Amino acid sequence: MGLEEFKDRNIGVQNYITVQDDNYPKTNGEVFKQIVKRSLKGELFTGLKITFNMMREALFKGKMHTVQYPAEKLSIGPRYRAVHKLLALLESGENRCIGCGLCEKICISNCIKMDTKIDENSRKEVLEYTINMGRCIFCGYCAEVCPELAIVHGGRYENASEQRAHFALKEDLLTPLDKLHLQKEYEGFGAVSPDADEKIQKTPLQY
Amino acid sequence: METSIIIETIIKAIVVLAVFSALAGFTTYIERKVLAYMQRRLGPSNVGPYGLLQLVADGIKLFTKEDFIPQNAARPVFMIAPIITAATAFIAMSAVPFFPEFELFGYVVRPIIADINVGVLFVLGVASVGLYGPLLAGMSSANKWSLLGGARTAIQLLSYEVVSGLALLAPLMLVGSLSLIDINNYQAGGFTSWLVWSQPLAFILFVIAGFAETNRTPFDLLEHEAEIVAGYATEYSGLRWGMFFIGEYANLFTVCFLVSLIFLGGFNDLWFIPGGLAIVLKVMFLIFFFLWTRASWPHIRPDQLMWLCWKILMPLAVINILITGFVMMF
Numbered sequence: 123m124g125l126e127e128f129k130d131r132n133i134g135v136q137n138y139i140t141v142q143d144d145n146y147p148k149t150n151g152e153v154f155k156q157i158v159k160r161s162l163k164g165e166l167f168t169g170l171k172i173t174f175n176m177m178r179e180a181l182f183k184g185k186m187h188t189v190q191y192p193a194e195k196l197s198i199g200p201r202y203r204a205v206h207k208l209l210a211l212l213e214s215g216e217n218r219c220i221g222c223g224l225c226e227k228i229c230i231s232n233c234i235k236m237d238t239k240i241d242e243n244s245r246k247e248v249l250e251y252t253i254n255m256g257r258c259i260f261c262g263y264c265a266e267v268c269p270e271l272a273i274v275h276g277g278r279y280e281n282a283s284e285q286r287a288h289f290a291l292k293e294d295l296l297t298p299l300d301k302l303h304l305q306k307e308y309e310g311f312g313a314v315s316p317d318a319d320e321k322i323q324k325t326p327l328q329y
Numbered sequence: 330m331e332t333s334i335i336i337e338t339i340i341k342a343i344v345v346l347a348v349f350s351a352l353a354g355f356t357t358y359i360e361r362k363v364l365a366y367m368q369r370r371l372g373p374s375n376v377g378p379y380g381l382l383q384l385v386a387d388g389i390k391l392f393t394k395e396d397f398i399p400q401n402a403a404r405p406v407f408m409i410a411p412i413i414t415a416a417t418a419f420i421a422m423s424a425v426p427f428f429p430e431f432e433l434f435g436y437v438v439r440p441i442i443a444d445i446n447v448g449v450l451f452v453l454g455v456a457s458v459g460l461y462g463p464l465l466a467g468m469s470s471a472n473k474w475s476l477l478g479g480a481r482t483a484i485q486l487l488s489y490e491v492v493s494g495l496a497l498l499a500p501l502m503l504v505g506s507l508s509l510i511d512i513n514n515y516q517a518g519g520f521t522s523w524l525v526w527s528q529p530l531a532f533i534l535f536v537i538a539g540f541a542e543t544n545r546t547p548f549d550l551l552e553h554e555a556e557i558v559a560g561y562a563t564e565y566s567g568l569r570w571g572m573f574f575i576g577e578y579a580n581l582f583t584v585c586f587l588v589s590l591i592f593l594g595g596f597n598d599l600w601f602i603p604g605g606l607a608i609v610l611k612v613m614f615l616i617f618f619f620l621w622t623r624a625s626w627p628h629i630r631p632d633q634l635m636w637l638c639w640k641i642l643m644p645l646a647v648i649n650i651l652i653t654g655f656v657m658m659f
Contacts, residue, residue, distance in 0.1 A: 157641065169625040173367040180369040188371045 198277050199315035200308075203260045206253055207276035208296040215302055218272035221246035225264035225273055233257035234264060251295070255281065265308070274308035341442045345422055353578035354384050360620050367624035394567030401471035402564065410469065411569040414462030414576035421455040421583050424448040426510050429596045429604040441510070448509035449497060449591070456542060456583060459576065460486045463544075463551050466573070467561035478560025481550040481631050485541055488638035489548070493538035495646035496531045499653040500524045500591060509587075513595035520599060525592040530649045532592045534642055539584040541634065544577060546623040550631050585615040 147153045179185040189196060198204075209218050221238040233254035241247040265274045273295075297305045315321070358373065358381065365372030373380030398407055425448070426441035445451055460482055467479020501507060503524070504515045516522045525532045541548040552560030562573055589595060589611040596604040629637070 166626060170621060173621065173625040176369055177363070177366040180366050185369060186371060187369045190371070190374075 197315065197317060198279070200313040201315075202277055202279075203262050203265075203275040204277055204279040205255070205275075205281060206258075206264070206295055207274055207278075208251065209272055209274060209305060209308065210297045210302060212302065212305070217248060217296060218270045219248050219251065220270055220272070221248045222269065224267045224269065228263045228267045230261060230263065231257045231259050253295070271308055337438075338442060341440070342423070345427075345442065346419055349419065349422065349579050349582055350575055352582060353575045354388065356578050356581070356616065357387070357574070358384050359616070360623070363617065363620045364624050367621070388571075391567055391571040396568060397564070397566045399471050399564050403469040403471075406465050406469035407564075408569070410462050410466035411565065411572035411576070412462075413465065414459055415572040415579070416576075417455050417459035417462070418576040418579035418583065421452045421459070422579065422586075424451045424509065425583060425586050426513065426590070426596070427586065428608065431605070444508070444510060447507045449501065449507045449512070449587075452509075452583065452587060453493065453497070456580060457486060457490055459580060462573065462576065463561040466565065470561070470564040472564050474558040474563045475561050477557045478551050478563070481557075482561060484631055484635055485544075485548065485550060488635050489538045489541035492534055492638050492642045492646055493542065495643060495650060496534035496538060497591070498646075499531045499649050500528045502650070502653055502657060503527065509590050509595075513590050513597065516594045517597045519597070520594070523592065523594040528592070528649070528653070530645060532588075534646050534649070535592070536588060537642060538638075539588060540619070540622070541638070543581045543584050543619070545581070545619050546628055547626050548634055549628050550634060553628060581616065581619060582612070585612045585619070588615055 147156050180187075210216060211218055221236065223236065223238070226234045226236055233256075235250075235252050235254075236248060237250040238246050238248055260275070262275060268274075361383075362372040362380075373383035376382040376386050398404060423442040424445055426439070426444070428440040430437055430439050432438070463482040464479050464486075467475045467477070467482060470476070500512070504512050506512065506515075512524075516524055540546075544551050550560075552562055554560075557563075562570055565573065586608075589608050593611050594607070596608040598604045599607040602610070
């Protein structure tokens with residue numbers, strides 16, 4: 123296919139191929155001939171062969187499609203925007219948030235609320251930090267605007283709960299002290315997923 | 330003497346009823362597993378080891394469901410229809426010899442409830458009476474989908490019954506008897522004496538008719554859920570629906586036993602395999618074949634079924650009979 127055909131913007135039916143228009147059987151004899159041909163060609167057995175091979179591959183070659191969900195989970199990409207996390211400083215375990223209030227300001231659905239005060243060292247201290255998950259549209263502006271990489275989007279997508287207020291308080295979002303070594307640095311919005319190499323496939327134009 | 334025969338028959342009937350009811354349930358499990366593997370899924374796997382107790386869970390669900398009868402339904406007919414399906418499916422089994430004779434505690438057991446000399450005729454006749462179940466269910470449900478399912482039952486019955494009867498005629502001419510035990514003994518000469526080799530066309534025709542008789546996939550018009558919700562069974566729930574189900578699977582076993590007995594050598598010893606095991610293997614393969622086609626083939630329209638049966642299969646069956654007759658004559 124040449125480049126000119128791609129540049130041609132006159133899209134119409136001129137490139138359509140009418141399938142099976144001319145070889146439709148017309149007389150009863152031709153219908154009968156088609157039936158005989160199809161019966162003796164063993165097309166039905168081709169179908170049987172395909173399903174049998176599917177079963178063989180699924181059973182013996184480990185090509186089962188099923189992911190047994192609560193027991194095993196597919197990895198999600200780092201760009202995924204699920205429930206927020208508040209990251210902590212690795213050394214002290216203190217909250218990274220400096221209470222600048224940028225996320226509260228930029229939030230377009232007005233769901234972030236924070237309480238701050240100036241402590242005895244005249245630094246800003248964050249007392250309370252909540253995200254109203256019923257209002258959040260997961261746009262990601264808060265994570266984008268944060269100068270300290272303190273608020274990021276996490277991978278927690280199982281938000282079934284009795285109340286939507288759960289996960290939304292500071293204690294729920296902040297990395298707990300004992301889990302500090304498990305905290306992963308946020309790779310940023312442009313990051314590729316860890317298994318990106320395996321996911322690469324040919325684009326349709328290549329075949 | 331008389332009482333011993335009565336007791337023996339009752340015991341046999343109970344055993345057949347129990348075994349095939351259990352097998353019908355187990356076949357649903359096998360069917361779900363095989364279909365799942367063919368679509369690269371796992372199938373039932375959480376309840377019990379390998380999901381085996383899923384059967385029990387489904388059974389409990391069916392038993393405890395409300396037995397629902399629609400307001401405008403013809404009550405007595407609606408209530409009796411599933412019983413017809415289940416009962417005829419098991420009555421048909423009474424003339425089927427399942428295994429060769431064997432000795433139990435010094436007593437020779439013949440695993441057939443009633444050895445009548447018109448076995449094939451009886452089995453086929455009772456099995457087609459069984460289609461009154463879907464027909465009456467469809468007509469009595471006061472539901473359009475059910476009515477359509479009932480109508481499809483009628484055309485299916487009219488279509489395949491001719492083919493299965495005519496297809497069986499040619500092998501019966503060779504054997505000269507309608508008793509299934511005689512047909513089985515006719516093929517006692519080992520692998521090469523199977524009737525499928527001398528009557529391949531009759532075998533194919535009878536298997537096709539068997540698919541139609543058991544409402545399996547290429548011909549599952551009666552309850553095709555993509556077109557008519559659940560067909561004749563739309564208004565049924567709980568135990569009555571379960572009875573339709575058990576009847577259908579019992580029919581499947583009857584047809585598989587019939588095909589093995591008439592065409593595939595029955596329960597004669599095969600090489601080193603004893604006869605009892607041989608027929609089980611044959612029936613297992615046929616059941617697998619029925620499930621296999623369900624995973625592979627699309628189903629056809631009612632008019633295509635009639636067209637296929639009346640215009641293609643019936644002439645072929647008649648030609649087969651003619652050729653068999655001429656070969657036997659000269």
